[in-house]
Amino acid sequence: MDVVRGTAWNRPLPEPDPVFAPFWEAASSGRLLYQECPACGNRQFYPRALCTACGADPEWAEAAGRGTVHTFTIVRQYGAPPFKDELPYVVAVIELDEGVKMMGNVTGCGVDAVYVGMPVEAYSVEAAERVGVPFWRPAGDR
């Protein structure tokens, strides 16, 4: 996925722990990761220290960065900055082609253009050193 660098990050910043850090670091270099269990095949997100299905050690896998909008809302009221200055905006749950779901914002189109089932692709915004935050926009040709 593309990485947007050099923008001033004013949103809540993830504070990675040893399990979360590889996800954020990979995203800062344009790779979108999830976890897959070598023992049972379960795929999961967010990253954990064990497989939520069988308890084994999960491994990292790289997603293609494409998915569809599983559900979404248009946030029209929010009390605190910076979000209250960006209203309205779309918060969505994206189902990746690999099957896992991630929360994110759909940007790059009007809020009224977003629909359940809409194909989207990921891009990343560098929020801090070794922290890239994934966002989503309407997908190009697939």
Added chain:
Amino acid sequence: VIVGIGLSDYPKAPHLTAVQHHAQALQRALADAGIPKSAIDGYCTAGGMAAGDDPVTMAEYLGIRHRYIDGTMVGGSSFEFHVQHAAEAIRTGLCDTVLLSYGSDYLSRMGRSLGTGGMFRSTRVAGPMQFEAPYGNSLVGSYALVARRHMHEFGTTSEQLAEIAVGVREYAGLNPHALYRDPITVADVVASRLVADPLHKLDCCVISDGGGAVILTTAERARDLRQPAIAVLGAAGGMTHWNIGQMGDYTTSAAAACAPEAFARAGLLPSDVDTIQFYDSFTITVLVLLEDAGFCKKGEGGAFVAEGHLRRGGRLPLNTDGGGLSSCHPGMRGIFLLIESVRQLRGQAGAAQVPDCEVALAIGSGGWLSCIGAVLLGRS
């Protein structure tokens, strides 16, 4: 069995702190039951929302020498979990008399910010919340994700959801304490402004102050007390996720598992229920719980509520105190579901009384339709 209930001053009580709400509700529950405070030897509360409201600080403040304590905190449904635990603790002899208490001064202390970002202002976020916090979702938005998916899969409409708010408002009109009492129509709800699509302002619960207390004891002791005892017929709880991004199936809650479990423990069916007191944080919350509890099939909740069953005079009256949607929601509403159920089962609900009310079902929802607790109560 439940022998005492008490509500503190609501919906606006600037003269009370959260802890004072606990104390006042306890005083009123003791008077209601006619039981001495010294009899209480078990305590349940769900703290963490206000200063000094954690279980052991509260037990110390209230002066409760507990042999049994339970601080289960699963959000607004905590008190449905507490009833399950307390009834079992009494049954097995861990203690004899348990107090559940709750209090919140949210409206007076924090204003109406709970649903739209007031809870979350930190700049660095640790834990799993860091996978959601950068995107500016609100509490209302979390439920909106469920409503949107329900509409997509089943064709549920905003008008059908609005029917829930309209029916609850009618009951609020009968409650002199309710925050909003003027009648509303489906058109009013769908014309109110969107807070997080597809949820409108009138799809959302109010923010208030308030508190409650519930006292449970043995059936034997209950015989000498002031009020008719209300039995815990069956209770169960469970969870599907905590953070909304982890819900997985965005139209089904843990009630699909725990409500049938509670019915099985009680030896009852949904058709036996005379009133439902469901956590109405949002209209969609009620719809999902209604389907999951087995009152209609998954996806048919919209059509079911549009038939008017949940209204006053319907066969399944909902939230007869005016609910969280119109009366009282100080942050966690679960204890009020129990209190209103008891009031109905005692026949003390005045103009809002459901005729021949013998079985009530209270279902609490904690978090974002995350932790669900179901409690069947009945005349004993």
